[in-house]
Amino acid sequence: MVNFNGALIADNEVQLSIKNRAFKYGDAIFETIKVVNGKVVFLEDHYFRLMASMRMLRMKIPMEFTLEFLQEEINKVVKESLEVSTHRIRLTVYRKDGGLYKPVSNEIDYIIEGSPLETQEKEVYKIDVFKDFYNYSGLLSTVKTTNRMLNTLAAIFAEENDLDNCILLNERKGVVEAINGNLFIIKGNVIKTPALEEGCIKGVIRKKVIEIVDKHLDYTIEETAISPFEIQKADEVFITNAIVGIQSVTNYRKKEFTTDITNKIKSSLQLAMVTS
Template sequence: MINFNGNLVKSSVVLSSNNRVFKYGDGIFETMKVENSKINFLEDHYFRLMASMRMLRMEIPMTLTLEFMERQVMKTLESNNLTNARVRVSVYRKDGGFYTPKSHTVNFIVETSELVNAQKEEYVLDLFKDYFVNSGLLSTIKTTNKLINVLASIYATENSVDNCILLNERKHVVEAINGNLFLVVGNTIKTPAISEGCVKGIVRKKLIEFIGKHPDYSIEETQISPFEVQKADEVFITNAIVGIQPITKYKKKTFKTIVGNSFSKALNELV
């Protein structure tokens, strides 16, 4: 069962030929993790969704409150008999128009799937250089236009690696295919600044707050070159589903995972 505008539907929603996500990628989404019927970092996901809708000049319904979104997610979970799940909330402008929309009102879809522990002990990273992420502000929100991520995922599969680093037009590190990237360099934790074009990840935000209060480490949001990744002591990826995924190998460099695993435990406690 999926949730379409508050109604539970047994089959997938049939999109019309005028659907704006299909035609123009005119939509955004949030991916959330539910454990024991509790949505992790619900408020952060909700406010990021609202900020993204405002940025894309979508009309936010008065009914789309935090409580409403929580009810819709929980209703969809219950209909699928799930207490631990991966949830995707998609919001997109209603049909009509060419580049210029006929309306700024929106539809929403809530999808749920069984939560699978995706963290791996051995995790290999590579560099994707075929196409670049634009460092502009639009890249920092989760739009439904993810063609670079799709192509990078195909590249990763073809080259038998788990993930890839994405670069911006200045050839600086932006993020991984499905998460934000962190480097451990001595007692400094480095991550690409938002100005580099990385998604404003929820776990990224929580981890930056945690490291900012840590007695042994400092956080630095900065420009990072691909060469710096090889020189780092540790590298890890963060996203809402896995939390923290330590990297064990990048090109010829093998990494430790001590700090990444330590932060992962701390993040779980924070949740």
């Protein structure tokens, strides 16, 4: 079942107009959310990111769009499959039908879809750089819009080259992120991640990892520009997203990475998920 503007509808009965703006212009944003035993993981962070993204894209936020409202709307979908303990939820918000580039209205519709989730971290995880196209830097790139053509092409490239993921670059050939998450590299006691100004998604787990490392006396966190060359020289590399949490990278070209510090951060993140 899908939650379409508050009403539960069977997947095969959802009808979207040919004038749908998410389809025609990518005029939509989305949140990918993990639900464990009925609890939305890091709900507040997802909610505030959603609100900030809607404001940036000049979407009209309905008065009823409170934190509690979002929780209830997600629960409608989760309750349809109570036998499953962990769910992947996708919340898509898009401007109402009509208009060309200029919309008829800034009011929104939303769809919440859920699916059972079984995540297992891969022991061997290989990545490389995707160079065919660039993710242009700037604040608009930090928003999770439905315009994901670059990610799609990079995912096809990864499959064709027997990779688990790819690193996306910006127009300055600096590291932005992975196909499906933010990127962190570790060298000594310094942990780096691309700054938002580089064009990376303002990830919820990215934020949590930065908070964890920032409180740790043994390590320093830096949000900065990163070159692909620095990845080659790193001791450890990991990718973060809302579903997996932290995925360790084991191989970048001929380089093999350790996972000692990554595993410590992962343990702290798992504790934060439980107590959030």
